[in-house]
Amino acid sequence: MKKAPTIRDVAAAAGVSVSVVSRVLNPESGPVAPAKREQVLNVIRELGYRPRAAARELSAGHALTVGLVVTDLANPFFAQLADRVVWEARSHGVQVVVMTTQEDPHLEAESLDTLLDRSVGGVIATPTGGNVEKWDRLRDLGVNVVFVDRAIAELSDVDVVSIENSDSARRATDHLIALGHERIALITGPASTSTGRSRIGGYRAALEGASISLDPMLVRHVPFRGDGGGDAVGSLLASPDAPTGLIVANTAQVQSSVRRLVQMGVRIPDDLSVIVFDDNPWTELTSPPLSAIRQPIGMLALHSLELVLGRMQGRLPAGARTIEVMADFVPRSSCAAPARSATKSVTR
Amino acid sequence: MKKAPTIRDVAAAAGVSVSVVSRVLNPESGPVAPAKREQVLNVIRELGYRPRAAARELSAGHALTVGLVVTDLANPFFAQLADRVVWEARSHGVQVVVMTTQEDPHLEAESLDTLLDRSVGGVIATPTGGNVEKWDRLRDLGVNVVFVDRAIAELSDVDVVSIENSDSARRATDHLIALGHERIALITGPASTSTGRSRIGGYRAALEGASISLDPMLVRHVPFRGDGGGDAVGSLLASPDAPTGLIVANTAQVQSSVRRLVQMGVRIPDDLSVIVFDDNPWTELTSPPLSAIRQPIGMLALHSLELVLGRMQGRLPAGARTIEVMADFVPRSSCAAPARSATKSVTR
C-alpha cells in the first residue's frame, strides 16, 4: 500500500514551485508559461496525481458537495429523485451525500449537523416540517438550501421546487367528475404539510367548480409513514355511503392503499375509480393499470440542483425562488363512470 | 452570514490550549483533567462548536465516508440497498457518497477516481466487470473494497457479499419442475457476470436432477440495461416450441419482461408460469401476484457495511471474505401446472 502523490511531489518532479502547479490546476487563479504548463501536466499524468478534496475544502471553507436529505430511498419517488440528482450532480463535478430522515425531525436535525460538519455547499431536502431554527442556522452559516416537493411555511425565503400540487389535484378531481362521480374520496398528506394543503385546495376547487359539496368524511389526512393509507381505504369503503372515486394524493401511501384495495377484492374501476399521485414503473403493471399524476421527477431534480449550484456559485440574484413544474395526468383504465349502485340510488 | 467557531475559538474561550480541546474531542488521545474537560465541554456547547470534517480528514489521511457505487437508483433493488446502507452507516457515524455507473465501465472509472479524491475509507460496489486495474489501484491506496451482489473473477481477493445465487436459481427451477414443467426458460444476466454464471449453474443443476435436458434456446443472457428482457420474452414466446415456465433471474430486466408479458396478453399462470428474481413491493400487486426470489437486501447491506467498516478499523483478519446469504422463495399464484398444450403434445 503506497501513498498517493501530493502537489509537492508534482512540483518537485516538474522542477517548479507548488504555486505553479496549483495555478495549472486552477487556470483562473494566475498565469503560467505555456511550456511549464505542459511540463507540469505531463508530470501529473505520469504520477497519476489527483488533488485531495479534503485539502481543497479546508482551504476553500466549503466543499463541492451537496447533501440530499429525503425521507427514505425505499420510496420510488425519492429513489428516482436521488438517481437524477446524483446523475446530474456528477456532470457538474459535484458529489452527493445522501441522508434519510424517516420523516423524523430528530433524525433530520442530526443529518443537518452532519452535513454542516462536512461543509457542504448546499442541501436539497424534502423537509419534515420541523427544525425551523436549524434550517435557519444552516442558511446563516452559508449553506444554500433548496426544498423539493414540499415547503415550510415558516421559511418563506427558501427556494422551493415542486409540482403544481393544487392544479394536479384539481385535474385528477375534474377527471372523475367528468366521468360522473360525485362522491370522490381524497387520501392526502398531513394538513401541516404544504403538499397536503395545496392538493386539498385543488380538490376543493374542482368540487366547487362542479357545485358538489365537500364531504369532510371523504378527505383523509394520512401520515407519510406507516400503513395509514390502507387503513383509510378500509374505513372509507366500510362506510354505508362509500365513495365511487378515490384519489390517493399521498405518494408515500399509494402502495399501502393499493395493496389494501387488492386485498379487499375491490373491483377497479367497477366498484371504485382510482387515481394515484406519482406514476411508478409498476402503476401500469397492476390490473387494471392505474391512472396517475406523473411527477416530472427529472425536472424536479434538475431545477433543484440548478438552484443549489447557482447559489453556490453566486450567479443567482438574491431572493427566494419558487419553481412549480407541471405534472402530467396519465389516464389509464382504473377510471370509469360510477356504477348505479344501491348506495347511490338511496341518495336520490 | 457568520462563520462557524473553530477549535481555536473554543480553546481561547475556555482558556486552554487547542491540544486540550482536541484531547477532549478524542478521549483516547491523551489525558485531560476532569475539571478542564467539563469546562471545555461547556464552551463547546455554548458556542455550538462542531469539528470540521475536512480538517480532520486532511490530518487523518482518510475520511469517515464510504462510497456506494451502484448501477442506478431507479432500480428498486439498488434503491433499497442504498437505503439500508445509508441508514446503517449513519448509526456508525459514517456518511455515504452515492455514485451511479449505468453499467458503463467508463463512468465507473470516473466514480472511483472521484471517490479516491475524497479519500473515502471504503467502497461498496456492484462492479460493472471492467476496470480491474483501477480496482487494484484503489485497494493499493488503502481503500477497502467490498463487492455486493456481483463479483469479479479477476479480483479473487476482494470481499464479496451476495445471495446464494446458484441455490436460489435451483430452487426456482425445482419449483417449476415439481409443478410438471419441462420447458423452462431462463432470462439472466450476461455470462460475463458472476450472477449470470451462478444462476445458470443452479438452473442447470435442477434440470439435471430431473433428467431434463437443457435446451440452449431457452436460456437468454440479457444485458442489465435496455429493454432486452422484453425482447427475450417476445422471442421466447414466438417460438413454435414455447416454454411453459419462465424464470426472470436478471433483476434489472424484471420490469421490462413483465411489461412485455402484460402487453402480449399472456395469461399467467395459464399460458406461462413465472418466477422473478427480486421481490419488489409491486410484485404482489400485479395480477396475478408474482412468485419471487426475495433477496434479503437488509442483510446484504448490513454485511457489506460491516465488512467495510471492519476493514477500515482494522479489526478484521487479512484475507478476502465471501458472504453468501440465503434468499427466500416466495410462492404466489403466478405458477401452476402447465396446460396440456398443442405444442406440448407434439413433443410427446
Place this chain on the structure above:
DNA sequence: TTACCGAGTGGAACCGGTTCCACTTTTGTA
C-alpha cells in the same frame, strides 16, 4: 531528601491544498 514516574499541559509541526505578495523577467510603448 533526592530521584523518578506519570498525569496534565501547551507549543509547534504537519496534513495538502490555495492564495497573497514580493520579486524577476518580458513585453509594449513613448
Place this chain on the structure above:
DNA sequence: TACAAAAGTGGAACCGGTTCCACTCGGTAA
C-alpha cells in the same frame, strides 16, 4: 533607449484539525 506595465515565478502564510514532544507539576519509592 528608457521605463512602465504585464507576465511569470516562488516563498510563506493560511484553512482547522491531530499529534508529537518538551515541560511542569505533584506523588511515591529509594
